[in-house]
Amino acid sequence: MRFLRFMMGFSIGLALGWALAILLVPQSGREVRRRLQERWMRTLEEARSAAEETRRQAYIRLAELKASESRE
Numbered sequence: 673m674r675f676l677r678f679m680m681g682f683s684i685g686l687a688l689g690w691a692l693a694i695l696l697v698p699q700s701g702r703e704v705r706r707r708l709q710e711r712w713m714r715t716l717e718e719a720r721s722a723a724e725e726t727r728r729q730a731y732i733r734l735a736e737l738k739a740s741e742s743r744e
Contacts, residue, residue, distance in 0.1 A: 675726050682719060686712075 690708065697704050 675723070678722065679719075682715075686715065 689711075693704065693708055697707075699707075
């Protein structure tokens with residue numbers, strides 16, 4: 673559930689940031705596209721890292737639950 677909320681917020685923020693960048697940046701189209709692509713790649717990598725960390729924590733929690741269940 674938290675990851676879903678994160679992804680929804682991420683998507684909305686990305687769309688708003690993209691629109692503002694296109695409308696307000698006084699640079700050439702090529703430069704804007706290059707900078708947006710760089711930003712997109714960084715954001716995508718951050719999202720992948722966040723997803724991997726969430727997955728890792730879920731596996732750890734699952735292992736803890738299984739271990740506590742087997743002790744009972």
